[in-house]
Amino acid sequence: MSSYKKIVLAGNPNCGKSSLFNQLTGLKQKITNIPGTTIENKVGKLIVDGQEIHLIDTPGTYSFNPKSLDEREAVKVYFEDPAPDAIVYVADAANLKRNFFYFSQLAQQGTPMVLVLNMLDIASFKGFEIDIDRLEKELGIRVFKINARLGEGIKNLKQALKEDQFVPHYAFGGDDDHTHESHYDSIAKLLNKTTKLKSKRELVSGKIDAWATHPILGYLLFLIVLLVIFQSVFTIAAYPMDWIEQGFGWLSEFLSKTLAEGWLKRLTINGLLAGVAGVVVFVPQIAILFFFMGLLEDTGYMARVSFIMDKMLRSLGLSGKSVVPLLSGAACAIPAIMSTRNIENWKDRLITIMVTPLMSCSARLPVYTLLISLAIPSDKFLGVVSLQALVMLAMYVLGTLAALVAAVVFKWFIKYEIPSYFIMELPIYHAPRWSNIWLNMWQKSRSFVTEAGKVILIVSMVLWFLASYGPKPTTPFSIQESEELEQSYAGHFGKAIEPAIAPIGFNWKIGISLITSFAAREVFVGTMSTIYSVDDEENFEQIRTKMNNDTTPSGAPVYSLAVVLSLMVFYAFAMQCMGTLAVVYKETKSWKWPTLQFVYMTALAYVSSWVVFALFS
Amino acid sequence: MRQKVKLTELQIGQIARVTSVEESPYKEKLQEMGCIQGALIKPIFKAPFGDPIAFDLEEYTLSMRKTEAQSVNVKLLDPLFYQN
Numbered sequence: 001m002s003s004y005k006k007i008v009l010a011g012n013p014n015c016g017k018s019s020l021f022n023q024l025t026g027l028k029q030k031i032t033n034i035p036g037t038t039i040e041n042k043v044g045k046l047i048v049d050g051q052e053i054h055l056i057d058t059p060g061t062y063s064f065n066p067k068s069l070d071e072r073e074a075v076k077v078y079f080e081d082p083a084p085d086a087i088v089y090v091a092d093a094a095n096l097k098r099n100f101f102y103f104s105q106l107a108q109q110g111t112p113m114v115l116v117l118n119m120l121d122i123a124s125f126k127g128f129e130i131d132i133d134r135l136e137k138e139l140g141i142r143v144f145k146i147n148a149r150l151g152e153g154i155k156n157l158k159q160a161l162k163e164d165q166f167v168p169h170y171a172f173g174g175d176d177d178h179t180h181e182s183h184y185d186s187i188a189k190l191l192n193k194t195t196k197l198k199s200k201r202e203l204v205s206g207k208i209d210a211w212a213t214h215p216i217l218g219y220l221l222f223l224i225v226l227l228v229i230f231q232s233v234f235t236i237a238a239y240p241m242d243w244i245e246q247g248f249g250w251l252s253e254f255l256s257k258t259l260a261e262g263w264l265k266r267l268t269i270n271g272l273l274a275g276v277a278g279v280v281v282f283v284p285q286i287a288i289l290f291f292f293m294g295l296l297e298d299t300g301y302m303a304r305v306s307f308i309m310d311k312m313l314r315s316l317g318l319s320g321k322s323v324v325p326l327l328s329g330a331a332c333a334i335p336a337i338m339s340t341r342n343i344e345n346w347k348d349r350l351i352t353i354m355v356t357p358l359m360s361c362s363a364r365l366p367v368y369t370l371l372i373s374l375a376i377p378s379d380k381f382l383g384v385v386s387l388q389a390l391v392m393l394a395m396y397v398l399g400t401l402a403a404l405v406a407a408v409v410f411k412w413f414i415k416y417e418i419p420s421y422f423i424m425e426l427p428i429y430h431a432p433r434w435s436n437i438w439l440n441m442w443q444k445s446r447s448f449v450t451e452a453g454k455v456i457l458i459v460s461m462v463l464w465f466l467a468s469y470g471p472k473p474t475t476p477f478s479i480q481e482s483e484e485l486e487q488s489y490a491g492h493f494g495k496a497i498e499p500a501i502a503p504i505g506f507n508w509k510i511g512i513s514l515i516t517s518f519a520a521r522e523v524f525v526g527t528m529s530t531i532y533s534v535d536d537e538e539n540f541e542q543i544r545t546k547m548n549n550d551t552t553p554s555g556a557p558v559y560s561l562a563v564v565l566s567l568m569v570f571y572a573f574a575m576q577c578m579g580t581l582a583v584v585y586k587e588t589k590s591w592k593w594p595t596l597q598f599v600y601m602t603a604l605a606y607v608s609s610w611v612v613f614a615l616f617s
Numbered sequence: 618m619r620q621k622v623k624l625t626e627l628q629i630g631q632i633a634r635v636t637s638v639e640e641s642p643y644k645e646k647l648q649e650m651g652c653i654q655g656a657l658i659k660p661i662f663k664a665p666f667g668d669p670i671a672f673d674l675e676e677y678t679l680s681m682r683k684t685e686a687q688s689v690n691v692k693l694l695d696p697l698f699y700q701n
Contacts, residue, residue, distance in 0.1 A: 063649040095676045098651040126676070180648035184655075205678070206661065215665035307671065307680050308664050314682075320669070344646075421643040421685050422669050423650055426678040 004052040007161060008077055010106060011090035012099050013060030014300075014427040016118040019148035020090055021057040022435045024158060051162040056084070059342075062098075064105035069341040069349075078109060086112045086165040088157075090148075093123035093130060094428075096195065100187040101180075104172035107139075112165035115143045116157060122428070127199040135194045140169035149433060205300075205428040212304040222305055229292045230330070233285055240284040248277040263468075271464030275457045278520050279449060282332065285362040287445045289331035293324065294440040300429045310422050316404050317411025318355075319348040320422055326352070326403065329359030330396070333580045334452050335444045337587055345420035353587060354597055355406045357580050358573065360399035363521040367571050368395050370525050373544050375564035399572050402604070452520075452579035459519040459578050466490040467516065467530070485530055490515055504570065504609040505563040505617065517576045524571070562616035566609040574605035624658065624689035625670075632659045633691035641688045650679055652689060 011017045025044025042057040058074035066072040078084065087106055091099035107113060117123075117130065136143045142160060146153035170190060173182040212218055252269050259265040296302040302324060310320030318326075321343045328336035336356050343349040372388050381387045467490040485491050494511035501511055513527040525543070532546035550558040575581070581594040588594070627633055635656045638644050651674055652658070659673040669682045 065645065065649075067646055097675050098677060101649060101651065180645070180653055184648075184651065184653045188655075209662055209671070213662055213664055213671070218665065307669060310682070311664060311666050311668050418642050419684070421646065421682065423643060423646050423679065423681045423685055425650070426671055426680050428678070 004054050005085045006054050008084045008087050009057045010087050015090045015092040016148040017090045018436050019433050023151050023154045048162040053161055063102055068344040088114045090116045093117040093120045094126055104183045107168040112167050113141050114165050117145050118148050127197055129196045131194045138170050141166045208429050213308050218308045233288045237284040237288050244281050271461040275460030279453045279456050282362050286331040286448050287441050290444040291441045294437040298432050298437055300427045303426050316407045317351045318407050322352040325356050329356040332361050332448050333357040334583050335447050337583050347414055347416035348420045351407050351410045355403040358399050358403040360396045366522040367524045371564050371568050374559050375561045455579040455582050456520050463516050505566045505613040521576050562613050566613040569612045570605045570609040575601035624686040624691050625683055627660050629660050632694045636692050637690045639688040643685055
């Protein structure tokens with residue numbers, strides 16, 4: 001007998017379970033990773049009158065026979081040791097029949113249960129009247145009414161959690177008859193005794209859907225939503241990103257003054273600090289994008305986007321459910337790939353994972369920004385739109401198109417017999433539940449920092465070593481940093497691969513940057529500033545001028561339009577992110593897929609860059 | 618009046634009762650979602666290009682592709698008795 005109570009929170013998706021979890025545990029929750037797996041359970045600790053309770057939130061599930069990875073994780077919790085002391089089952093009172101199905105399966109596990117009815121306001125709007133006392137008697141367990149949104153009824157429920165609960169004694173199905181029909185049959189009988197439909201009223205949801213799923217207006221609305229989101233991501237995120245860059249600038253200046261000279265100092269500043277800065281600087285963009293994604297999902301709009309996009313995406317080997325990962329890929333592929341877990345069909349999910357890194361993520365932005373400023377004039381196109389902005393937009397379109405084309409190719413090559421389906425609830429629209437959205441944003445951003453951070457940090461320290469030390473011992477500080485880089489292992493490597501990258505227009509300096517970009521793509525900018533001995537790493541203007549002035553032995557500029565465009569295309573397609581590869585391995589549990597992803601993306605990048613270089617030079 | 622039809626043959630707004638779900642890899646999923654013999658179902662809107670289709674199923678909205686809807690047999694009901 002353990003000293004704490006282990007209580008599992010279960011229910012269908014969209015029943016308000018997360019809101020209840022947040023209400024019960026506040027911010028005292030953490031995601032636990034079971035070693036060696038991708039299973040994530042949210043655990044919150046609460047203490048009621050001295051009784052410690054570990055509350056485990058599970059992904060929303062429709063049945064005890066899981067269909068997706070998400071659902072599989074939800075069901076696993078019942079087979080863990082120690083077994084849960086009780087299940088708190090949250091049901092949407094406005095849709096009791098289907099909500100009772102998963103309940104009816106859990107009720108047979110012999111675990112004590114509590115039934116929590118949520119969304120009673122919608123139920124009564126629809127005209128339902130529920131006899132709670134009768135329901136308690138029939139089921140033989142305690143039933144609570146709550147409003148998770150407003151926090152009503154939470155106190156009573158909290159008090160009850162410390163007490164021992166009861167195993168439901170209502171017989172769902174027959175003795176040996178546990179077909180879906182028999183369960184739904186007994187649910188219907190139970191509801192006949194306990195609920196009454198007094199009147200019937202339509203919800204406004206249907207009226208919104210006429211617009212949101214309209215053949216023309218539906219897509220237009222989605223396009224406008226996307227534009228608003230990306231516009232806000234760029235404008236709002238610019239401020240905190242500036243602060244973060246300044247902050248790290250001061251910190252590195254401070255450390256360079258205070259630390260004793262030596263390799264440790266250089267490792268700390270150029271390896272460790274640069275690595276951490278490279279991770280943290282993306283948090284604002286990623287957080288803001290996930291805020292919007294959470295908003296769209298929480299209000300129910302995202303399900304409609306999946307609905308109107310399904311047919312098109314299906315013909316490309318994807319599914320309507322691929323929309324969320326693909327859009328998230330515009331922030332960072334790592335949390336995006338993790339969000340594929342609710343795609344039931346293995347092939348749909350795998351193709352989504354394989355193509356998501358082609359979406360233009362935020363780490364590519366600084367690279368594009370630098371390169372665009374090098375080669376694209378700041379003129380206005382037709383006197384209205386900035387040419388540079390157009391090229392930037394074109395890079396996003398290019399990434400998206402590449403992802404869709406790659407999906408079609410994978411569709412042909414991956415053999416999988418089980419057909420995919422799109423049997424999905426379209427939840428009713430409701431006003432955003434802000435606490436859910438904030439928490440979702442916080443947890444997604446944190447998964448980026450921990451998942452990507454670990455890898456980026458290690459890779460940037462290794463790269464620091466490769467860029468700082470060389471086969472021939474050098475005396476640091478006696479030579480220019482740029483020369484030191486040339487003499488380093490990375491420099492030698494850059495020169496070694498020069499014959500291979502010369503056909504696409506790259507010299508050994510770019511070669512070094514391609515290698516260092518393995519930590520994260522934006523390291524390109526930092527490496528360029530080191531190569532061109534720019535003191536202030538973030539000073540685009542300085543890097544730009546020096547790069548612009550670099551010439552080949554024959555006197556032609558190194559960064560011609562052809563080279564710059566070739567580089568941009570290379571960065572759009574190449575798999576240069578160790579963090580993503582690590583997550584793909586974790587999610588597919590095989591090295592086959594990350595290896596294939598690395599090979600196909602790099603090959604695509606090389607060939608495309610070669611074509612672009614040949615066309616423009 | 619009462620005729621046996623496939624779910625895909627219903628017009629938007631027509632109310633029907635599910636009579637059976639044919640064997641398929643998604644039969645179990647359909648049944649879990651409440652698409653089960655005796656359930657009331659009504660197509661309410663379609664995605665552009667007519668696929669997938671959204672249905673009022675008892676008390677909520679369920680979407681499925683035409684292929685999946687093809688496997689559901691229904692009996693058309695007299696709208697006079699099942700006004701919605």
